[in-house]
Amino acid sequence: MSTPAFLAIDWGTTNRRVYAIGADGGVLATERDGQGLLATPRDAYAGEVASLRRRLGDVPVLCAGMIGSARGWVEVPYLDCPAGLDQLAAGLRWIEPGRTAVVPGVALRDPDNPDVMRGEEVQLLGAVASGAAPDNALLCQPGTHCKWARIERQRIVSFSTAMTGELFSLLKANSLLAQFLDGPVKDGPDFRSGVALARQGHALKALFGERAGALLGLRGSGQVAARVSGLLIGEDVRGQSLGPGETVYVLADPVLGDLYVGAIEEMGARAVLISSHDAFVAGIDRIWRLSRER
């Protein structure tokens, strides 16, 4: 491997993904492991970064994600909306000048709909910077906490978060529905019927009916997981009040991406799937270049 220009770390609560990025913005190497915040004592971050430098190259390191939260390495204040890549680059918190920095998160200080993000801002703005999404767009990044962001002139102007993935996990692990949620979940008639149910606007009310429908033999218990997934993702999409034919740019892996694309289409809108990894690389590379120009 040739020497990278810098290392980028998407450092989250549970997982860590490292990219060695070349002078041309290309990815020279990538690693993914479980060395997230939960597995890293506060005094171990410097050693972790030193270890990465030994393996991948003794070059500058940019970190993004929950690493910049109160329970991470160093707390970096949120930037306010509207926020673009230029603000993120200007807001870098240098732990060691020119060597190691943490990207700030973004906050929406709307008293009625406050929200925060750390890490997704790089991917959302990277998707736009790379041209995968236009300068004015609605972006969606599904996951444990699904982020929806309105981008105007390449800046995040507002966003909201739904606990969609976390709720499905909670229901699957510990709820009355748990025994029914082991079945397959993929876009198809069962998933779509869950989305259609969510369109009626009463997803929480409909959840218990999924158990009752199986108990009464109105449907197979193997259908419940896909229907409940459709209900929750459908509720998430409904929350955005999409216009007919409106386009949503979805940043996700293919599995979760397919579900969101299906739900968005079922709601009468249009979806374009974008690789979230490519978007992260495009975003962090742009932040790196902007930070060098300063």
Place this chain on the structure above:
Amino acid sequence: MSTPAFLAIDWGTTNRRVYAIGADGGVLATERDGQGLLATPRDAYAGEVASLRRRLGDVPVLCAGMIGSARGWVEVPYLDCPAGLDQLAAGLRWIEPGRTAVVPGVALRDPDNPDVMRGEEVQLLGAVASGAAPDNALLCQPGTHCKWARIERQRIVSFSTAMTGELFSLLKANSLLAQFLDGPVKDGPDFRSGVALARQGHALKALFGERAGALLGLRGSGQVAARVSGLLIGEDVRGQSLGPGETVYVLADPVLGDLYVGAIEEMGARAVLISSHDAFVAGIDRIWRLSRER
């Protein structure tokens, strides 16, 4: 204690409540313990009932609740809506004729909104039989699974269940919001602002904002529990699409009852609080009398 006419057991998954009921329908004694289904092997039910008879009187026993489910003592098929106390009495499953019986549950076999109940039917119909609620009414029984039932001419014609209490427990035990949900929950400005947020119809979307609002210092972390409770109970009440000034009869203990009364009022409807214990006794006594007339 004088000899009771019969013993009634409200036998649920976790708890069991026993009532010794006199010939005039009055409660001579009552016991509550944790001897629910989870704590009782299938071959131990007969012995449990024999033990109660030794303590409280060697009289007939009527059981209601999850005891009649597949994981209980004996599975009693659901009755279909519309169901009244006369149907419940006719549907009693006698384990030993004239001595020990289990009350059937009720099912709503609507393909779009299927639902089931076991135990609540006695209380809902008992509230009406005792005159605490009118013959045509909307009743609500909050709890882990909140039941809403439409009663016409003293029969349950339709009902729905919301997993409101279970969702709050799941969020409190295991979610990202857990650390914020230890605060006090009572009807007041914080609870009402959660209900008002639910009125907008996007409760799932609003959940994450409760964490963000506390992180950003827009409100105290001590306010979050009451706001989230208001959001979930508000979403539950919203699901009923109550008309302005419509009356809901709420069967609950005073603590949970106050929250539902507050949320119902915040939604512009009217609430009347009824004791669920009194309703159960009225319902099971009426079933007892009807079974003797047959």
